[in-house]
Amino acid sequence: MLFVVDVPVRVFAVATADEARVAVDGAEARVIACYGAVVEAEGAGGNVTELAGVLNEAGVLLSWARVAFENGEYDLASEFSSNCTGMLAGFTDRAVTLRDSAAQERSLDFMVNIVGSTVGAVAVVVAGWVLWVYLKRKYGKAGSAV
Amino acid sequence: MDVRNYQVLFLVVVAVTALLVASPALSRLLVWPRTDFFTELWILGPNHMAEDYPYNVSRDQNYSVFLGIGNRLGHLACYSIAVKFRNQTQPAADSFNRTFSSLPALYNVSAFVPDEQVLELPLTFSLNYSYSDALSRIEFYSLTLNNVLLNLTDCTVTWDSGRNEFVGNLFFEAWIYNATVGDFQYHERFVSLRLNMTI
Numbered sequence: 437m438l439f440v441v442d443v444p445v446r447v448f449a450v451a452t453a454d455e456a457r458v459a460v461d462g463a464e465a466r467v468i469a470c471y472g473a474v475v476e477a478e479g480a481g482g483n484v485t486e487l488a489g490v491l492n493e494a495g496v497l498l499s500w501a502r503v504a505f506e507n508g509e510y511d512l513a514s515e516f517s518s519n520c521t522g523m524l525a526g527f528t529d530r531a532v533t534l535r536d537s538a539a540q541e542r543s544l545d546f547m548v549n550i551v552g553s554t555v556g557a558v559a560v561v562v563a564g565w566v567l568w569v570y571l572k573r574k575y576g577k578a579g580s581a582v
Numbered sequence: 583m584d585v586r587n588y589q590v591l592f593l594v595v596v597a598v599t600a601l602l603v604a605s606p607a608l609s610r611l612l613v614w615p616r617t618d619f620f621t622e623l624w625i626l627g628p629n630h631m632a633e634d635y636p637y638n639v640s641r642d643q644n645y646s647v648f649l650g651i652g653n654r655l656g657h658l659a660c661y662s663i664a665v666k667f668r669n670q671t672q673p674a675a676d677s678f679n680r681t682f683s684s685l686p687a688l689y690n691v692s693a694f695v696p697d698e699q700v701l702e703l704p705l706t707f708s709l710n711y712s713y714s715d716a717l718s719r720i721e722f723y724s725l726t727l728n729n730v731l732l733n734l735t736d737c738t739v740t741w742d743s744g745r746n747e748f749v750g751n752l753f754f755e756a757w758i759y760n761a762t763v764g765d766f767q768y769h770e771r772f773v774s775l776r777l778n779m780t781i
Contacts, residue, residue, distance in 0.1 A: 488696050
């Protein structure tokens with residue numbers, strides 16, 4: 437009989453204080469950069485609730501990384517930092533996509549609700565005036581058309 | 583029939599129709615501008631109410647509270663909530679002078695809150711300490727916050743004979759990221775829990 441044993445293999449890398457510091461700082465810079473991208477998306481009118489949720493999860497990992505670093509657990513600090521950075525992979529692209537689609541929606545909303553309804557209101561006034569002139573001509577003098 | 587008899591009625595009908603058609607634009611243009619931009623920060627007890635806050639605490643016993651952050655700043659905000667612990671003699675944050683405590687943060691909670699939204703963070707904490715008979719004081723070892731062990735070995739609390747308690751303050755300062763400066767700045771808000779360490 438053949439037994440196949442699946443043994444998880446983990447490579448233990450020993451991180452130095454400097455390496456851990458670089459990893460934590462890098463994760464922090466990444467979180468801040470992603471925050472900037474989300475602010476832009478929000479400024480364009482996008483709903484950023486979901487993206488903010490991801491940032492909050494990444495923020496928890498960053499906090500753990502900071503504590504681990506302070507406690508001298510550099511491997512753990514590097515691992516948390518790496519997880520934090522990994523969680524934010526492709527995040528900026530998502531934020532940019534949201535920003536662009538929100539800008540498009542805002543443009544469409546402006547055309548329909550601001551321009552469209554303003555032009556419509558002017559059209560109603562003009563049509564009313566034209567109708568009034570027509571009615572006045574047709575029925576202006578008492579009994580002229582009745 | 584003289585159409586001039588219906589002039590007022592006609593004008594009213596046209597005006598009302600024009601206003602109805604223009605209402606989507608008016609609803610966006612006639613909005614009172616926001617003038618107050620601020621952040622709310624609060625603590626609720628374990629039942630999500632402003633009551634039953636932990637006060638008499640025992641060693642290694644878990645206590646739960648909810649920390650709430652409400653963003654009314656007009657944009658997504660990046661907060662860092664500094665968790666600090668102090669005894670009676672250590673510097674506190676000051677709400678009148680709007681200054682933060684000079685104590686180092688034991689832990690920083692990151693919080694990203696979109697505009698006009700609220701984030702509530704469930705916090706579970708416990709304190710590990712012992713009572714020194716010889717010195718008649720509480721000596722702390724650690725604070726565990728949401729399963730994160732934080733070093734508190736530098737902190738002691740002496741007996742407050744006036745109030746008959748070993749009092750300590752667990753407090754939370756709000757710091758906010760300022761993109762212009764590129765760093766976090768104190769946001770002039772803090773909330774605290776007054777705790778009596780029982781022995």
